[in-house]
Amino acid sequence: MNLYPAIDIYQGKVVRLTQGDYNACIVYSEDPVATAKGWEQEGAQWIHVVDLEGAKTGTLTCVASLAAICQNVKAKIQFGGGLRQIQDIDKVLALGVSRVVLGTKALDKAFLKKVTSKFKEKIAVGLDVRHDKVKTAGWIHDGNITLPEALKLFDQLGVTTLIYTDIEKDGVLQGPSLEKLSLVLANTKARVILSGGISQISDIEKCRIIQAPNFEGVIIGKALYDKRFRLSEAVRLTA
Amino acid sequence: MIAIIDYGMGNLRSVSKALEYLGASYKLCSKGKDLSRATKVILPGVGAFGDAMKELKSRGFIGPIGELVARKIKLMGVCLGLQLFFEKSEENPGISGLGIFKGTVQKFRSTNVKIPHMGWNDLTVLKKHPLLEGISSGEYFYFVHSYCGKPAAKDLTLASCKYGREDFAAVIGNKHIFATQFHPEKSQEAGLRILKNFIRW
Numbered sequence: 327m328n329l330y331p332a333i334d335i336y337q338g339k340v341v342r343l344t345q346g347d348y349n350a351c352i353v354y355s356e357d358p359v360a361t362a363k364g365w366e367q368e369g370a371q372w373i374h375v376v377d378l379e380g381a382k383t384g385t386l387t388c389v390a391s392l393a394a395i396c397q398n399v400k401a402k403i404q405f406g407g408g409l410r411q412i413q414d415i416d417k418v419l420a421l422g423v424s425r426v427v428l429g430t431k432a433l434d435k436a437f438l439k440k441v442t443s444k445f446k447e448k449i450a451v452g453l454d455v456r457h458d459k460v461k462t463a464g465w466i467h468d469g470n471i472t473l474p475e476a477l478k479l480f481d482q483l484g485v486t487t488l489i490y491t492d493i494e495k496d497g498v499l500q501g502p503s504l505e506k507l508s509l510v511l512a513n514t515k516a517r518v519i520l521s522g523g524i525s526q527i528s529d530i531e532k533c534r535i536i537q538a539p540n541f542e543g544v545i546i547g548k549a550l551y552d553k554r555f556r557l558s559e560a561v562r563l564t565a
Numbered sequence: 566m567i568a569i570i571d572y573g574m575g576n577l578r579s580v581s582k583a584l585e586y587l588g589a590s591y592k593l594c595s596k597g598k599d600l601s602r603a604t605k606v607i608l609p610g611v612g613a614f615g616d617a618m619k620e621l622k623s624r625g626f627i628g629p630i631g632e633l634v635a636r637k638i639k640l641m642g643v644c645l646g647l648q649l650f651f652e653k654s655e656e657n658p659g660i661s662g663l664g665i666f667k668g669t670v671q672k673f674r675s676t677n678v679k680i681p682h683m684g685w686n687d688l689t690v691l692k693k694h695p696l697l698e699g700i701s702s703g704e705y706f707y708f709v710h711s712y713c714g715k716p717a718a719k720d721l722t723l724a725s726c727k728y729g730r731e732d733f734a735a736v737i738g739n740k741h742i743f744a745t746q747f748h749p750e751k752s753q754e755a756g757l758r759i760l761k762n763f764i765r766w
Contacts, residue, residue, distance in 0.1 A: 369683025371707050400685040539585045565611045565709040
């Protein structure tokens with residue numbers, strides 16, 4: 327199981343939203359590179375970077391921060407938010423990003439097929455779910471695809487990594503819904519990264535014993551920023 | 566058959582998952598006698614040296630591991646697994662290791678860096694080995710450790726790594742035994758290449 331400490335960037339700052347609400351935004355740091363270096367010093371193997379502004383507007387906005395993070399840490403970078411075009415994906419991969427996350431746009435079948443055949447394992451699809459429905463466009467507009475439909479479609483289209491977010495659990499520090507996660511794991515061939523809901527070190531312990539071979543890891547955000555536990559503790563627990 | 570020694574010390578599941586991902590079959594062995602039919606063996610492990618030796622002993626692994634070494638069965642150690650191949654460790658001075666290799670396990674001496682050494686670091690490949698095929702100096706691997714093995718025979722070190730001012734053995738091995746201080750199962754493509762080489766070895 328791999329740990330993905332999150333860095334959400336909004337207007338050049340490190341922030342956290344609660345349940346995707348742009349009005350409930352807390353600024354944690356003015357310096358994303360310093361945050362990335364901090365995670366690296368605590369043993370981060372991966373860092374999950376999100377361009378929140380991009381996720382909202384559909385255009386890539388935090389190139390400078392992203393480039394600086396890639397240049398200053400050895401941890402692998404997974405990046406998402408605002409990636410809607412092939413040339414944007416090319417651009418961020420050229421900066422040194424190891425894996426890109428597609429959200430909204432990925433639900434366009436033709437586009438998804440094109441990018442999975444071009445970029446293969448470098449593509450992950452964000453699966454934002456609320457009440458068993460897959461959400462799109464930075465959580466503002468409702469998608470019209472159910473979870474099982476989406477999982478089947480993604481397998482068919484060659485998606486090898488899914489990032490599963492249970493929006494109801496994201497940023498509210500109540501612990502992940504592991505039943506739902508196991509349902510997702512059982513219904514896809516893709517590797518699944520859980521996002522949202524990790525609130526204490528015991529949640530890491532619970533995830534660590536998940537048997538499914540396609541369980542890839544967890545993204546941890548608010549719990550780390552609120553110092554509920556240290557990343558280094560979780561790294562040692564899951565090593 | 567690849568046997569993974571299951572003695573309650575850490576990263577077993579991430580190792581077995583990586584093998585599954587590479588399409589290799591394996592067996593988890595929780596008792597020493599289960600190793601008798603193994604053709605290749607992995608000793609994983611995360612935690613303290615002394616606890617690990619205690620667990621290996623109580624599950625009857627000490628004799629059978631010695632036998633597989635004598636029978637030249639291919640054996641791979643990962644992280645703490647590497648350290649257990651030595652005679653003793655500064656972590657638990659009174660406790661004997663497996664003693665497959667002469668030498669001791671020592672705490673990092675550098676004072677200018679954070680201990681444990683956690684994160685990605687790059688290798689300097691010193692010697693050829695079938696398990697390092699396709700791996701070149703400068704490639705990054707994922708480490709989590711506070712101690713490192715110091716083999717008495719210098720030619721056992723296949724690749725080294727620098728942390729602080731200290732060069733330490735990141736990969737050790739000979740014809741039948743191979744061990745990495747880093748976690749290949751957590752080191753992405755480069756790590757998977759080593760596991761793939763192990764499957765083919």
